[in-house]
Amino acid sequence: MSNEDTAHEAPTRRDYVKYGGTVVGGGLLAGCTGDGGGDSPETDTSTEGSTNEETENPEDASYSVNMSPVGTVEFKEPPQSIFTVLVHHADMALALGYGDAINAMYSPTEFDSRYRLFLDRLDGVSIDWSDLDNAWNIGKERLYDLDSDIHLTDPAYVVAQMDNWDVADTEEVRENIAPWFGNTLSGEHSQAPSPWTDDYQYYTLWEIFEKVSKVFQEERRYQVLTEIHSNLVSTIQSNLPPEVERPRTAYLNIARTGIQDGIWAYSLNQPGFFRASTRPLRANDAFPDLKQFQRIDREALVAADPDVILRTGSMGEGRNWAEIKNELKNDPVTQEILAVQNDRIHPLAVQYGGPILNLFQLEMAAKELYPERFGQWPSYDGGRYPDFSPEEQLFDHQRVADIINGDI
Template sequence: MAGEATRRRCLGHVAAGAALLAGCTSHSDTSTSTEPPASHHAAVAPVGDLTLTGVPDRAFVVFPQYADMAVALGHGDAVNAIYVPEMSGPTMNAYYDRLDGVDFDYGGLPDPLTDGFTPEECYALDSDVHFVDPAYVSTQDAWDARDIETIASDVGPWFGNFYSGTRADPPQGYRDGYDYYTLWELFGRVADVFQERARFEALRRVHETLVATIADRLPPKRDRPTAVRVTYDEGSFYTYHLNEPGYWLADTRPLGARDAFADADWASLWGTVGYETMLDADPDVILHLWGATPNYEMDAVRSRLRGDAVGGRLSAVANNRVYASGMRYQGPIMNLFQLEMTAKQLYPDVFGAWPGFEDGGSYPALPASERLFDRSRVAAIVTGDAQ
């Protein structure tokens, strides 16, 4: 988004009731006849409707689903911050390595959560838009309602929806009118910010075809494996549901495996269980969340599980069905690959065997006949070469 800071800070206005003035001019504009810049609209709960006077070329991101959305829409270069770049960046690129002409340059990007998220970071980065839910921001120690409003008016608007991730209740003050979105509904709203509706629609069709392909081939529920999604750490398993609502489960819910902890009601977004409880559930498949990121060496995880007197008795361990799973903070491109990956991990007899990730490596180069979606089509959409 070219132009001076005054114009960037007029990127968005929140509609509240009556119609609002579209567009703005810089302080150097003195002619009353100056035509306001062309405007467009984007809306998301809990922010509301924004009138935008340009496409952002500095986009503040915390969680990487928004960075993946920006890449998918051809605006990855706009991202100026991201959560744990040394984890998020390589993980995203592990998928992009299978898409000609697509990559994400994360070098030098700051992590806004390193020392606690602060208003000062937003002022320093001077972003055109902040892809963060203000309801989430309100839970951070350094922020109050005035800070949230000031950043939106003086720097750039907020645009995000965090609590759709698990359909959790947002904090007090944001519960009235808080709408929940699927991953792809949220992606469409981000596409409106970048004025990239055509790219979004094209990618959505790829996703719909992939989900339909999976749904058509799933075995009856009685024949599906039991599974858990966990993160293993020092003898404990942080456990997550598979089939609940929320975009954090957008890569497991469509696969419909039988959740070994479906009846567990954890007080937080996850539970913590030990070896004995895991053995009582004894799932057929263990999907290790974050296993496809640089944060975990899956060979070492499997070795520790096998070496434990109880862990070695788990069916998933004995049958070599402990798999590296992806990130829950997934955007649309990541979701396509993670759906394909999880389909193969859960149902190898139906969708083909999963060859496995090499620690630190790219997404496997599957033969064309074993792919569940068209890489060349996705790459062409993202790079703008689609016909």
Template sequence: MERDADRLAGTRRDAIRYCGAVAGAGLLAGCSGTESTPSGSGSGDGNGSVNGGSDGDDSPSGSDDGGSYTAEIAPVGEVEFDAVPENVMVYSLLYADLAVALGHGDAVNSLGFDADAGGNTLDAYYADLDGVSFDREGLAQLNTGSGGGISVDRELLYELDSDLHLADPCLFVSFDGWDEGDVDEVRDRIGPWFGNIYSRRRAQPPEPCRDTYEYYTLPEIGERVAAAFRETERFAALDAVREGLLESIRSDLPPAEERPTVATLLYMDGTYYPSRTDEPGFANAHVRPFDVSDAFAAEDITYETAYDHEQLLEVDPDVVLHQYGIASYYDVGAVREELADHPVAGELSAIANDRFYASGDPVQGPIMNLFQLEMTAKQLFPERFGEWPGYEHGDDYPDIPEGERLFDRDEVASIVSGGSE
């Protein structure tokens, strides 16, 4: 795209400045010499600070008192804000779910893929949360690629005129037709980037990002995004629910020798695409806490690994968790029926024992993670956490009897919606 010297910045985004974003500053340029006051919600792990109001005023969550403030995330660095973003580009469900969790879902103007498909997934989890929703009507679809390629038209980003691009700039560097200069142009002429996605599986980012990239846990990403929206208190309250859920799960796990072997995978057209559950990254944030044996632990698994029926039967996991199974792309019930009728796949222990489950989305935000932890607990250890009622393709997250729920829906709904302006 030819640079348009006559294109002017929008009034709202003028209030959000990327520190050090001068011509030629480069993709990973950050701030220097900026004084800021910690918000109190930093991770404390040396992965970068989370900053609140730079004027020293510890403003209440969600308030916008006119003072500037900063937030920081790798690979972007520090971003200075004069106002809370109101028009936000979002690529992945992680950041859409985070925006909703922080009370700013109405600021989202786009999603990477089909808004109805992604919105359906969020709707499925939000159905039991009174007052919590995601309005996907009119959202722009960023990816226009086909045949497996990802293509985002930079002109669309100008049309959206976002205050903030809630996405990892290194991800956009990897897209067809994009390079560092394009990412810098969007930052300098439209609005800053703020996101980190390669922490999903701690994968290696594109070469321009590798020297300064840092990896975060899901709550660490949440803390940083919360700082960008001045919602650190709200996120801390929501994360306390997660901590309580994890504590109750860990306190009731059976001995290690009584836990099943677990495989996470996708199934398409007679082929299984496995992934590891025992590796770091927020993709496994709903499985890792159960400390189960990874059925693929002895295998060399990459994004290109594919198994046929015979190869999976050699591994023969006790439990199979089929990813993207909730209100998403895969009808796992139909897959299960197909495999049960297959002469080889029908011998899988997970099929024979009815332990082939529709599982969650690895690109999960904090609300999704709560439901996916509960779901996984019931699928892996029904005798400890209650029976999983099953899931029908296209439905909302199943109704769990109140006495068998592992976290309080009303508490989560109150946190998410209670502080909204």
């Protein structure tokens, strides 16, 4: 449609969202300077207010939210169509009542099936992500077709990880379609590419969630969910056994095809929101010298001899949970491991989930690591998250469902 065709039309909701979504004070490249303080390796209980400068103009009802690496982004009203890549951002949108507004994500069929395993335990909360666009290495032209109100994604991550994207492409999308708003490199405190390298700021998962809640004007939902999270972490940490009695734990990703094809050991307690479901549990790391992750062989796992094995990526279709567990038990090398002998091989779902999955994975890991303190994690076949009674739950599942459904 030509400019002449629209020159005398009243601005629509779409116009307000898209053209209100501008970056104030220097554009996309104006990152938020910080000290890289982000996650504490000790705990994930931060609920303090952010250091951003959110402002609101009563004359036009606009508001702005600041987050590294995108700087200050202005909005006229909450976005109604959402492009995401990694699921921690999609999880945040879902938690804030915008799960149906997502139009793209990484591996949508897989994450649709994984999230259903948990959401089945939240009454009235459902998703339908299986037919969304796959956002991984998506073409810039497709973003024009999707015409989203917001790209709830970290542009620095897009440039660093996607083959067909550069800084100029992200600038073009911001100027012609809608703003970027996301932070992903905080997951492992990874170095940002130029031009964000010097100014990139790291946040906890729940600090990112706070900023996203401001974008959608859903701060109250964030506040009640973060209170539940803080209480959960406090409950866990106040009931931990002495450090010397905590299990030596190997946090692993084992290839779906088996232990012969790949074992990756991940740090258990290092900074970054990829450890948001393990670090608060303060278990002893069976690989204490790891900074982030490393590929290992069976012999290295035997040498570490963990008391407990947590295998991430174990839940969902095609994750081969039962097969991998049986392989560890039957392999003549790995069957010597203490965790294998004592049947303390347990699942986790995904490293980079958002606030909803963080609550569930903290609960499940607490039961897996400290059953005498928090109740036994039951025998698991790879299906839905167990149906714990209210007395067995470490957080109120019904309350979380009510919040997501809008009963705040």
